[in-house]
Amino acid sequence: MRVSVVIPTHNEAQAIGRVLADLPSDVVTEVIVVDSNSSDGTPEIAAKMGARVVQEPRRGYGRACLTGLAAANSPDVVVFLDGDYSDRPSELPILLAPIIEGRADITLGSRLQKQCSRALPWHQVFGNRLAALLIRLLYGVKISDLGPFRAGRADILRALALEESTYGWAVEMILKGALAGFRVVEVPVSYYPRIGKSKISGTVKGTVGAGWFILSLIVRYYFRRRRAGTARPA
Numbered sequence: 001m002r003v004s005v006v007i008p009t010h011n012e013a014q015a016i017g018r019v020l021a022d023l024p025s026d027v028v029t030e031v032i033v034v035d036s037n038s039s040d041g042t043p044e045i046a047a048k049m050g051a052r053v054v055q056e057p058r059r060g061y062g063r064a065c066l067t068g069l070a071a072a073n074s075p076d077v078v079v080f081l082d083g084d085y086s087d088r089p090s091e092l093p094i095l096l097a098p099i100i101e102g103r104a105d106i107t108l109g110s111r112l113q114k115q116c117s118r119a120l121p122w123h124q125v126f127g128n129r130l131a132a133l134l135i136r137l138l139y140g141v142k143i144s145d146l147g148p149f150r151a152g153r154a155d156i157l158r159a160l161a162l163e164e165s166t167y168g169w170a171v172e173m174i175l176k177g178a179l180a181g182f183r184v185v186e187v188p189v190s191y192y193p194r195i196g197k198s199k200i201s202g203t204v205k206g207t208v209g210a211g212w213f214i215l216s217l218i219v220r221y222y223f224r225r226r227r228a229g230t231a232r233p234a
Contacts, residue, residue, distance in 0.1 A: 001100065002029040004075035004154075005092075006068030007051070008061055009033055012083040013040040015195035019081070020049045022089040027096065032071055033083070034064040042083075062162070062169025069157060079151040084194035087149040091189050095151050098185045105156050105182040106173065109149035109189035120191065127211045131171065131218060138222045139178040143186045146170050146214070156182055167210045168217045175221045 005028050009016060016033070023031060033046040033053045043053045056067045065080055072078055077099055081087060087109065098104035111120060112128065120128075132143045148170060157173070160180065164172040177184050 001076045002074060003027055003077050003079060003092075003096065004029060004068075004072035005031045005079045005081055005089075006065060006072070007031065007033045007046075007081050007083045008036070008064035008068070009038060009042050009046070009083040010036045010059075011038045011040045011042060012195075013038070013042045013045055015085040016042050016045050016083050017049060018085045018195075019083055019089055020046065020051055024090060024092055027092055028079075029075065030073055032068045034068040034071075036060075036064055058165075060165040061167050062172070063165040065169055066162060066165070069154075069162075072154065075154045077151055078154050078157055080148065082148045082194075086192055086194040087147075088190045088192070091149075094187055094189060095149060098187065099151060099153060103183065104185035106152040106177050106184045107150060108143060108145070108174070108184065108186045109147045110143065110145040110186045111147045111149075111189065111191035112145045123211075127214070131211075131214050134215065134218045135171075135174060135178075138218065139175065141174060141178045141184050143174070143184070145186070146174070147189070147191070149189055152177075164217075166213065168213050171214050171217055172221075175218065179221070179225055 005023060031051040033051045034056050035043040035053055036056050036059055047053050054067060054071050056064050069078055081089060095107050095109055098107050128145050131146055135141050135143060160176040162172055174184055
């Protein structure tokens, strides 16, 4: 199985070396670091450690992930992982197991199933639990978190036609996957305080903006589905 790992980065020089070093080489086929105008040497460090660096000057987490997905070289599975070392790359086999065993099409690493939630700010824990509750109620997908450590079959990820360019990309994958009838499975993963300052949860503006956008996206997709259903002829 060909596994491509996509890591969006923006000034992650303190952490990217540890992230790349911890990836299990016997599992990963290629590593793509999608860098957005880092000024601290992040892409140079990544390249020296064997990653393929793709420059994406346009800002946006979702945009970086989509750029990495497009750049992947004939993968069977694509993994998305943050470059701040808050997730543990060594746990990649845990994330891949449901897909390899044929039990899932998309897997999500939950940071809230283990005793790791204290590494997350309280407002981030609250927002993630609220979003997960809405997804369970409206879409029937049993999840507890919207964590960034996730994997999906490449053919399915491309078929979903993901397009959100910001932090809404993470939830768009779940919603479109659920609406299309694909199997979304959650697995517990570890989570630790990130190295460096968060670009989103580290600021009030980023936290409120991300939360509002994600919750409105969940509701918007739900009513879009209902309208599409009532518009179909009997």
